[in-house]
Amino acid sequence: MPSDEFIVTPWHVEGEIDYDKLIKQFGTEKITPDVLKKIEKTTGETHFMLRRGVFFSHRELVRILDDYQKGKKFFLYTGRGPSGHTHIGHLVPWVFTKWLQEKFDTNLYFQLTDDEKFYAKQDLTLEQTSKFAYENALDFIALGFKPEKTKIIINTKNIKTLYPIAAQVAKKINFSNTKAVFGFTGETNIGMIFYTSLQSAPCFIEDRPVLIPLGVDQDPHFRVTRDVAPKIGREKPALIHNIMIPSLSGPGGKMSASEESGTIYTTDSPEMIKKKINKYAFSGGQATVEDHRKIGGNPDIDVSYQYLRIFFEPDDKKLKTIYDDYKSGKMLTGELKAILIEKVTEFLVAHQQRREKAKDQIEKFLYQDQ
């Protein structure tokens, strides 16, 4: 892979992603100022993740918004592949989804694909992925969703609901389709080949349009779903894509639940947060204080700054000050890291308390098969 190229698939992200190129490659639409205005017109405000391009691309979001304004409601669907503990990168689309749910007053389905991760990872057992599904669900609930409007689907637990829908989808997808979209080969296991139809299934769980906030790496699944939808007499799902959240160790790839040092988990203690950020967070600063004061830092590649931009500093003014100060050299890398450490610690200490309480709430959130 040449250094200016990148790979984005549901199971592998590599290289420094050029998101404008990716939009062309995937055939999605950019979230333009016009689209932002349309959202603002409907919701009264835009979320900072929209303003800052954390959500940067979509498919038919405009149709969903236009229909909504005409009184046609939609529902939301997102999810997570439980291959490990939750890290702060996972929370990005979930927090944004919560905002959408509140602004549009919609039902939300959150799918935990324990089967997918079992199929995809040679060493994981189904017991392990199911356990991670439960752990991940606690983090999701801790964000403050309302159980009346929010249901968690765990694939192996809710397969009775999912399978008949997945079967309708699966009948319309052939092996060549999955080869073209996912790069599957003769070596791919048949669970993996079938799996995409189970990720499609929640799109059709209610008889109304669906909007899916998701990491752009998951787009290929729904490209397939969108091809199938009219063949089974259903509306195509609309999508809104977020960028890949960088690993602590720097841009290129995404934060991974299995790469411990590059990852801040939601269960990390304040000491671990401090240590990880100070030790591993990729810096855009200069090698010496003198150089830094003279040349200034580069916030655009600095992971601490990026985390503030993507998630931890919702206040645009404060963020701009940090940006300017770091760029000018007024703010040192250690100071920038200290800000992030404080923000992450404050967030996670409160999150961990809500996460404990979630253990008593989880039953109310689990989708019940009929």
Next chain:
Amino acid sequence: MPSDEFIVTPWHVEGEIDYDKLIKQFGTEKITPDVLKKIEKTTGETHFMLRRGVFFSHRELVRILDDYQKGKKFFLYTGRGPSGHTHIGHLVPWVFTKWLQEKFDTNLYFQLTDDEKFYAKQDLTLEQTSKFAYENALDFIALGFKPEKTKIIINTKNIKTLYPIAAQVAKKINFSNTKAVFGFTGETNIGMIFYTSLQSAPCFIEDRPVLIPLGVDQDPHFRVTRDVAPKIGREKPALIHNIMIPSLSGPGGKMSASEESGTIYTTDSPEMIKKKINKYAFSGGQATVEDHRKIGGNPDIDVSYQYLRIFFEPDDKKLKTIYDDYKSGKMLTGELKAILIEKVTEFLVAHQQRREKAKDQIEKFLYQDQ
């Protein structure tokens, strides 16, 4: 396809099958007189379907029998793809399975693969195959199974039990395997590709060895299962195969639930039975009564005789008399057909009464997911 060749796959049977050749092709073992003796030693008798070669082939049946004699119990598993109404050909393995269940006092699982037939048949909906599953279940129950030891699994209804087992199997099968065994191509839908793992799942539903009585056309599925079993730490399923039951219209192919004129359904009235046999049953007789008296008939290709041999005349002596009389020309085709019509009518009139009662019993037979 040259006229001396044949095709046997789970979804297509064509040509006149040479069962000795098929045993070599599939790599199964013939049921020899020694195997028959071993069965007789354990059960006290042999079933006429064994003596007459209706069950003609096996995989590791001897291991199951040896283990049984050492006190290691097994369970039985068979099934049906509900693509239409039940016909008398379907009853062959079910009646034999009932005999096995009684002789070996085992649990039995009967799988109705409504999803498979939905994937395989372009025009069938899942609602239709699920309805056929219910219809087929009534015929199964009507044969007199005991609900305490006999459970009916309907794939879409019991997917919660099946899917986690199927997932273990699916992870060990790749697309190339299914291509080699089933002849799948890039055009095959992904439901179909995954499906074999769901047909494997009941093999591992209890933690003891399984014996599967089945039509030999279904052998490829379990060839795959047998490859996978040791990889997931389980014993290979043992199999006992029956021949394909010929269509009324003659040898070559098998009786099909979708070919109306060649098929006697379990719900046919006495008038329909009479009409179908008289009109369509392929005859081994001569063109004129004179020739028939002189040359004699050929019971080996006569479908009426074959039905008596395979299912409707358990008495070996009576069957031999019919064989000899027809072959010598003493018995005319009309007389042979009259015997079959009487036997089939007698059987189905009683069956239909039990089938009505089965509607009240079905709940007791349905497998309950945990």
